[in-house]
Amino acid sequence: MAWTREEMAQRxxxxxxxxxxxxxxIGIPTLVSNYIPSGITVQLQSENGMLGMGPFPYExxxxxxxxxxxxxxxxELPTTSYFDSAQSxxxxxxxxxxxxxxxxxxxAENGDLANWMIPGxxxxxxxxxxxxxxxxxRVVVLMEHTAKDEPKLxxxxxxxxxxxxxxxxxxxxxxxxxxxxxxxxxxxxxxxxEVSLQEIQGKTEAGFALGNGxx
Amino acid sequence: MNKTYPDAKTALAGLLxxxxxxxxxxxxxxxxxxxxxxxxxxxxxxxxxxxSNNAGIDGAGLGLLLETRQIGKMIxxxxxxxxxxxxxxxxxxxxxxxxxxGTLAERIRAxxxxxxxxxxxxxxxxxVAEGKETxxxxxxxxxxxxxxxxxxxxxxAWKADTEGNLVFRKTxxxxxxxxxxxxxxxxxxxxxxxxAGEIQPDQIHTPGIFVQRIVRYDRYxxxxxxxxxxxxx
Numbered sequence: 001m002a003w004t005r006e007e008m009a010q011r012x013x014x015x016x017x018x019x020x021x022x023x024x025x026i027g028i029p030t031l032v033s034n035y036i037p038s039g040i041t042v043q044l045q046s047e048n049g050m051l052g053m054g055p056f057p058y059e060x061x062x063x064x065x066x067x068x069x070x071x072x073x074x075x076e077l078p079t080t081s082y083f084d085s086a087q088s089x090x091x092x093x094x095x096x097x098x099x100x101x102x103x104x105x106x107x108a109e110n111g112d113l114a115n116w117m118i119p120g121x122x123x124x125x126x127x128x129x130x131x132x133x134x135x136x137x138r139v140v141v142l143m144e145h146t147a148k149d150e151p152k153l154x155x156x157x158x159x160x161x162x163x164x165x166x167x168x169x170x171x172x173x174x175x176x177x178x179x180x181x182x183x184x185x186x187x188x189x190x191x192x193x194e195v196s197l198q199e200i201q202g203k204t205e206a207g208f209a210l211g212n213g214x215x
Numbered sequence: 216m217n218k219t220y221p222d223a224k225t226a227l228a229g230l231l232x233x234x235x236x237x238x239x240x241x242x243x244x245x246x247x248x249x250x251x252x253x254x255x256x257x258x259x260x261x262x263x264x265x266x267s268n269n270a271g272i273d274g275a276g277l278g279l280l281l282e283t284r285q286i287g288k289m290i291x292x293x294x295x296x297x298x299x300x301x302x303x304x305x306x307x308x309x310x311x312x313x314x315x316x317g318t319l320a321e322r323i324r325a326x327x328x329x330x331x332x333x334x335x336x337x338x339x340x341x342x343v344a345e346g347k348e349t350x351x352x353x354x355x356x357x358x359x360x361x362x363x364x365x366x367x368x369x370x371x372a373w374k375a376d377t378e379g380n381l382v383f384r385k386t387x388x389x390x391x392x393x394x395x396x397x398x399x400x401x402x403x404x405x406x407x408x409x410x411a412g413e414i415q416p417d418q419i420h421t422p423g424i425f426v427q428r429i430v431r432y433d434r435y436x437x438x439x440x441x442x443x444x445x446x447x448x
Binding site: 066074082 | 339386387392
């Protein structure tokens with residue numbers, strides 16, 4: 001059984017450590033905030049200018065001056081601070097954020113990431129993604145293993161890059177891979193329940209080594 | 216020196232001309248200078264280069280200036296919420312320069328601080344770095360980005376005093392304070408205007424030196440793009 005989106009988010013939440021400052025991307029990564037392990041505290045950063053992001057407001061309490069980077073209404077916490085966009089990305093670029101979890105269209109075995117444009121289609125823009133992958137200490141990609149049955153884990157990305165050699169871990173519905181940014185390539189660490197090595201190999205173009213206990 | 220003006224029209228009088236560059240604060244529709252945008256629309260000024268993180272949505276924010284074809288070029292990080300934008304861009308009626316959001320913010324900060332260029336690792340090895348100078352520092356490659364200034368910065372703040380000292384509210388702060396520093400002239404719309412001395416000097420986000428003109432309105436539309444709520448237990 002491949003992991004559901006919720007299970008993928010749950011698996012990604014295990015990468016959180018007590019005291020981490022974390023930026024979560026839009027989509028499945030947003031779900032990670034529902035699975036923060038008990039006994040640890042993390043502060044979520046929203047790159048439009050907030051640390052300590054709280055849950056969605058109760059109906060009637062929405063504040064147009066309080067949104068996250070996905071433009072959704074949110075709330076503040078006792079730990080919250082606000083700042084301008086330059087300071088926000090100073091945090092990001094300066095390596096002060098511990099972990100970024102974001103989605104991807106393609107990831108290559110060397111850690112290259114593509115998630116912002118498809119040539120020939122209307123391009124929406126990279127937003128803060130290029131800054132996040134260049135600056136955050138550890139980058140975890142959370143994505144479906146394939147798109148329309150085509151592999152998304154490739155030898156080399158074919159789409160324009162968001163960052164070169166920036167991904168440390170990929171969590172898909174089929175398993176978990178670690179990537180060594182310094183050239184040692186990709187390693188399969190975990191398989192989702194009842195997913196065979198043969199299945200994941202068949203759906204992965206990238207080359208990968210097998211971690212302990214796999215295969 | 217009186218910095219306060221009775222309305223957006225008088226606050227922008229004499230500042231607008233065709234082909235100028237305008238910085239507009241806001242993230243999505245949060246913290247946008249909506250009254251000043253409406254007045255720029257009414258003025259009919261055109262051929263604008265607009266520096267703003269986003270391009271509004273259809274019918275709101277900078278989307279209003281797209282409808283009237285007053286914008287010739289946008290410098291932004293994300294414009295995905297605007298269908299008209301896509302149409303104009305694909306028809307070649309609108310020029311577009313994408314900057315990574317942090318690079319955009321830092322270009323504006325640098326421009327306002329008199330820094331003509333800086334090096335960042337954001338975008339190295341991507342389309343963003345093509346044609347730009349790169350340099351290695353301490354074993355890592357960085358790309359050179361230029362500081363940005365504008366003829367006019369339009370900003371939304373929560374509160375000002377008559378000296379132009381500003382306080383922003385929550386995430387409506389976003390690009391507003393840095394843009395206030397990078398406009399040759401900065402015009403600010405506020406929700407509250409008080410006498411100088413009524414804001415604690417320690418609580419001021421933007422010092423009045425960066426602000427030339429202030430206009431206060433009682434009511435703002437403040438549209439919400441993605442209303443998300445949870446049910447009360």
